[in-house]
Each structure stands twice: as structure tokens, then as C-alpha cells.
Amino acid sequence: MGREFIAYIPGQKDINGQFTKANLGRTLGLLKKLLKGGLYEFGTLTAAYNGWAKGSPEYDQWMAEVAVYPTTAQNVIRDAVVNALTHVKGSNDDPIPLTIVWEGGPEGVTSRYEAAGPSWTVTITGYPPPAKSMLAERRDKKPS
Known part of the structure; x- marks a missing residue:
């Protein structure tokens, strides 16, 4: 895959950004479109959040990146995302922020x-972490 596509692979900041209070409405809307039988294909929510169509080079690269996680790990992450985003208070959507570490x-x-927040935390250990932010963003911030 060329550097032009790798440059836009989300970093930790970008992945977590879609689950912040400010972005929960948008992320929930995307999840509702992807859910089938209460599940969605792992990786597709972040792809949708970034506007990558299935079959695009960015989508394919991202899906290859997340394939490093075995199915059992994917299920834990996906379940936490679904639980956080589909939380309901009364009869209204009340998505809960989620952080991945x-x-x-x-x-x-x-x-x-954590009921006190409320918030969800997913802790991933032993797998290669993504960069802190997108390569394109880091490159843009370098001093000239």
C-alpha cells in the first residue's frame, strides 16, 4: 500500500475522537446504519466515520490494519462499542463516551x-498500537 493511503490510517487520537461526547451523535448514526442483528463488521464503523467506501484503497488498508486483532479481541472491542453507543436512558438514545487505551x-x-462517568474503557494489551495520530496530521505539524 502506498504512503498516500498509510498517511490517513487513523491514530489513537483519531480512533478515540469518534467516541467523544462531541461526536457520539454522528458515530451512533453511522453505527445504526451498519448494525445487522445487533452486530457490525469489525473496523467498518471507523471506516464509515472517515468516509471510506467499501473497496476504496483507504477502506481496504484500514481493514487490513484491524485484522491484526483475532476474532475474540474484535468481539470484546465491538461489544463495548455497541454497548456504549446504543445506551438508552428512558426511551431516548443516550450514548456513552468510550476510550481505547x-x-x-x-x-x-x-x-x-464506569457508572460514575458514565464511560467505557477498552484496554488493548500486547498488540501493536496505532500511531498517536494520523501520519498526515503529524507531518502537517512538523516545523518547516
């Missing part, structure tokens, strides 16, 4: 709900 250690994924 990458750490060293043995391979694994855990999710934790």
Missing part, C-alpha cells in the same frame, strides 16, 4: 464500564 503486556482485550 493501548498498553504493553500479554495479548488481550478487556472492557470496563
Whole structure:
């Protein structure tokens, strides 16, 4: 894959940005379009958030990037995302912010709900973390 596509692979900041309070409405709307039987294909929510159509080079590169996670890890992440975004209060949508943290250690994924926030945290250990932000964004910030 050429550098022009790799430059736009989301980093940690970008991935987490779609689950902040400011972006939850948009992310929930995209999730509702993707959900089939309460699930969606892992990776497609971030692809949709970034506007990448299925079959585009960016979409294909992103899906290859997330394929590093085995199915069991994907399921934990996806379940936390679905639970956070589809939270309902009364009869109204009330999505909950979610943060993904990458750490060293043995391979694994855990999710934790904190009622006090409320918030969700997904901790991914032992898998290569994405860059802090998109390469294109980092390149644009370099001093001339």
C-alpha cells in the first residue's frame, strides 16, 4: 500500500475522537446504519466515520490494519462499542463516551464500564498500537 493511503490510517487520537461526547451523535448514526442483528463488521464503523467506501484503497488498508486483532479481541472491542453507543436512558438514545487505551503486556482485550462517568474503557494489551495520530496530521505539524 502506498504512503498516500498509510498517511490517513487513523491514530489513537483519531480512533478515540469518534467516541467523544462531541461526536457520539454522528458515530451512533453511522453505527445504526451498519448494525445487522445487533452486530457490525469489525473496523467498518471507523471506516464509515472517515468516509471510506467499501473497496476504496483507504477502506481496504484500514481493514487490513484491524485484522491484526483475532476474532475474540474484535468481539470484546465491538461489544463495548455497541454497548456504549446504543445506551438508552428512558426511551431516548443516550450514548456513552468510550476510550481505547493501548498498553504493553500479554495479548488481550478487556472492557470496563464506569457508572460514575458514565464511560467505557477498552484496554488493548500486547498488540501493536496505532500511531498517536494520523501520519498526515503529524507531518502537517512538523516545523518547516
